[in-house]
Amino acid sequence: MRLYDVEINSRLLLGTAQYPSPAILAEAVRASQTEIVTVSLRRESARLREGQDFWALIRELGVRVLPNTAGCHSVKEAVTTAEMAREIFATNWIKLEVIGEADTLQPDVFGLVEAARILNEDGFAVFPYMTEDLVVAERLLEAGCQVLMPWGAPIGSGKGLNNLFGLRALRAHFPDVPLIVDAGIGVPSHAAAAMELGYDAILLNTAVAKAGDPPAMARAFALAIEAGRAAYLAGAMQPRDMAAPSTPVLGRPSLAR
Amino acid sequence: MSKRITVIGAGVAGLTSALALAERRAEVEILERSERLGEDCCSWCAGGMLAPWCEAESAEREVVDLGRGAIAWWEKRVSGVERNGTLVVAAPRDTSEIDRFAARTDNHERVDEARIAAIEPDLAGRFRKGLFFPEEGHLDPRRALHDLAERLAARGVAVRFGVDARQIAADGRAILDCRGLSARDALPDLRGVRGEMLILRTDEVRLSRPVRFLHPRIPLYVTPRANGHFMIGATAIESASRGPVTARSAIELLSAAYALHPAFGEAEIVEMRADARPAFPDNLPRLVVKDGRTYLNGLYRHGFLLAPIFAERAAAALLEERSADESHRQRRRA
Numbered sequence: 001m002r003l004y005d006v007e008i009n010s011r012l013l014l015g016t017a018q019y020p021s022p023a024i025l026a027e028a029v030r031a032s033q034t035e036i037v038t039v040s041l042r043r044e045s046a047r048l049r050e051g052q053d054f055w056a057l058i059r060e061l062g063v064r065v066l067p068n069t070a071g072c073h074s075v076k077e078a079v080t081t082a083e084m085a086r087e088i089f090a091t092n093w094i095k096l097e098v099i100g101e102a103d104t105l106q107p108d109v110f111g112l113v114e115a116a117r118i119l120n121e122d123g124f125a126v127f128p129y130m131t132e133d134l135v136v137a138e139r140l141l142e143a144g145c146q147v148l149m150p151w152g153a154p155i156g157s158g159k160g161l162n163n164l165f166g167l168r169a170l171r172a173h174f175p176d177v178p179l180i181v182d183a184g185i186g187v188p189s190h191a192a193a194a195m196e197l198g199y200d201a202i203l204l205n206t207a208v209a210k211a212g213d214p215p216a217m218a219r220a221f222a223l224a225i226e227a228g229r230a231a232y233l234a235g236a237m238q239p240r241d242m243a244a245p246s247t248p249v250l251g252r253p254s255l256a257r
Numbered sequence: 258m259s260k261r262i263t264v265i266g267a268g269v270a271g272l273t274s275a276l277a278l279a280e281r282r283a284e285v286e287i288l289e290r291s292e293r294l295g296e297d298c299c300s301w302c303a304g305g306m307l308a309p310w311c312e313a314e315s316a317e318r319e320v321v322d323l324g325r326g327a328i329a330w331w332e333k334r335v336s337g338v339e340r341n342g343t344l345v346v347a348a349p350r351d352t353s354e355i356d357r358f359a360a361r362t363d364n365h366e367r368v369d370e371a372r373i374a375a376i377e378p379d380l381a382g383r384f385r386k387g388l389f390f391p392e393e394g395h396l397d398p399r400r401a402l403h404d405l406a407e408r409l410a411a412r413g414v415a416v417r418f419g420v421d422a423r424q425i426a427a428d429g430r431a432i433l434d435c436r437g438l439s440a441r442d443a444l445p446d447l448r449g450v451r452g453e454m455l456i457l458r459t460d461e462v463r464l465s466r467p468v469r470f471l472h473p474r475i476p477l478y479v480t481p482r483a484n485g486h487f488m489i490g491a492t493a494i495e496s497a498s499r500g501p502v503t504a505r506s507a508i509e510l511l512s513a514a515y516a517l518h519p520a521f522g523e524a525e526i527v528e529m530r531a532d533a534r535p536a537f538p539d540n541l542p543r544l545v546v547k548d549g550r551t552y553l554n555g556l557y558r559h560g561f562l563l564a565p566i567f568a569e570r571a572a573a574a575l576l577e578e579r580s581a582d583e584s585h586r587q588r589r590r591a
Contacts, residue, residue: 020315021540022448042494053448054495057538156473212361 001200003036003147003178004093004125006064010035011195011225013066013180014218015205022057024214029061032218037063038095038203040070041085055088066127068095073108075115082119094119095127095149095182095203105155109136113143120144129182132166134173141177148177149203152194153184156206160190164197171198188217188224195228196236260576261430263288265422268298269398269560270553271435272405272416273568276334278433279412281576287409287416288425290439294406294416295399299437299532302454303398303560304480304490306467307331308343310364310390312559317541320559323566328394330565335404337483339466340394344368344376346387347471348516354471355386365390379462379518395467397482398561431575434552438497438535443547444554449497449533452558453506454490456482457514459524470517477513479521486527489514493558502529534558542567544574551575 001008013036019025029037039058058065067085072078075098082094098115100108107129113136116126120143128140132150140148150170153159161167162184171179181194182203191202202225211217260283264275267289278285291297309324332338345365347354359365365388374381376389406416422436434440441447464487467480480488492506507529514521537543537555542563545552553571556563 020317021536021538023539024317026538042496053497057448210357 001178003127008035008064008201010222011201011229012191012218012222013038013182013201013203014208015040015203016058017070017205018209019214022054025209026057026061027215028208028218029063031215032208032222034218034222035063036066037061038066038068038205039085039089040068041081041088042071059089064093065089065091066093066095067091068129069097071099072097073099075111075118078111078115079118082115082124083122086124092123093125093127095129097129106151107131109133109139112136113139116140116145117143127180132163132170134170137170137174137177141174146177147180148174149180149182151183152181152190153186155183157184158186158207159184160186161193161197164193167194167199168197188220191221192224192228192231195225196231198232201225260284262286262433262575263422263425263430264433264435266290266298266435266437266439267294267402267406267416267418268435268437269300269303269402269564270437270556270568271433272402272409273564274433274435274553274571275409275414276405276412277568277572278575279409279414281572283572283576285409285414286430287414288420288422289416289418290421292419294402294418299452299534300398300402300560302452302491302530302532304454304467304478304488305396305398305401305561306343306478306480307338307394307396307562308390308467309562310362310393311343311345311469312562313363314358314361316559317539319541320563324559324562327562327565330569331394331396331401331561334408335396335401337400338394338396340392341466342376343390343393343395343467343469344373344380344387345390345469345471346373346380346384346517349385351472352386354473355388358471359388362388362390364392377464377466377468379464380468383518393467395480396561400483401561432550433571433575434550435554437554438533440535440552440554443550444537444545444552446537447535447554448495448538449499450536450557451494451496451498451531451533452491453494453502453510453529453531454488455502455507455510455514455526455530456528457487457489457521457524458485458527459487459520460485461520461523462487462518468517470513472513472516475509475513477510477517479514479517487514487521487524489521491558497533499531499533502531506531534560544571546574 012034014034015038069078069081098108098111153162178200180201185204208218264287295301307328309321312320368387368389370385464481469478536557540557542555
């Protein structure tokens, strides 16, 4: 899978928030074999360089860092946070979140497109967190994005894929754009289902961080994503309403009662 | 001749360790950089919950085993230790948080609206589902630190305030270093986890025990203190900053308190304070021997819960020549 000209093998991207401890986070990252972790930056601590210890732990994981603008509610906040993240983590990758609604944390798609345009022009590689809306996707691509990250369900809800039809349509419309389902994944079967639809990768956090055994759950997700991908490539059978016996019926001797 | 030990730091780790040592008849002195008890230590901002079973929700299983004896330890030594449980509630739309919390913890009972009203009458009608952890307790950390200092004084152990330990020659004394985050100069693994807390005062709500209010983004606890005071805590931010409480954190803590009971909206804000907890990467405390000095550090969010057992271990290690590494290994096996 190529994300902004970088070849990535693992199709699981892992968030780094809410783990019981940094040690468990590190174990989960190893167990998942992920190559990309996301880190959220609080502006107040970024400005004063106060999260240093944690950022150092993240860098020590030895994987690529995708900083995010979690918790930003306006274009200006998101752009400022992205600039700080670029400086702190020395990467032009940014997961762009512009939150539009406090209860569902759904993206403000208008602000998202505007912020994406500003950041792309400024040399960022933008990974936009979006709804599964086709028109928004089109606008984000016009704004220079080369990867799209539609939600499965609201952040942290664990509801899985809320709009299967919409996600399928998005995949069909943009067959060549890397699509990553970001947010809402609760269990490995959700991740496998998204991969079976042909999605390129899954980004998740809470489902692993809040599991009873985060490293074991990270491994479970890695397996499910691999299975889902393999199934997509293998080409699934079409479901049908009636039974289709796998042994031939014709010619079977009918026994008299 | 009894062994002579200098304890550096008069936070919860230093004072509990000094007392454990003094109770074993060691000759102890305590050095504290700041001028007054609690002036510069994160124990002053602690919640004082002695809640090992609740902590299992987000901490390693070990915390439960290590913290089990804490209430009894404190009851024997300080005043105002309450053993009347912890109540855990969530707003109706977040009741799935109760199920998640219940799945992660044990030693609790499920409580309904009527039972919640019986446990905390002022919360009657506000919550339909919750958990009650009957064996947990709490104390007032500030009162407990004062009581510890008094108990130590009664044994002839004084806290020498305003002394920077870096200027003190060891003078043949063993050193137990309990400097918290300041010990990062010797323990590079140590990091700060910022916590922010508020103290409110109101006569309109009465609570008898800590109440944890679950929320997917802003989990909060309220612990009752004397004279209508309530401690509201606490954020956990990956940052070593000890700067003032941010507006965002204050808004989050206050709105969660208001959601727990609207009367908190009318309460006076008596204090807002922030500090940074010292933590190792696994968020568990450690007893470390390094360059001839013993360190007790990394109590993280569990200062009052885990200080007793680690203080006893530190005292045993220092006096009975049992290596701290061994007790560390025992801790690992525990």
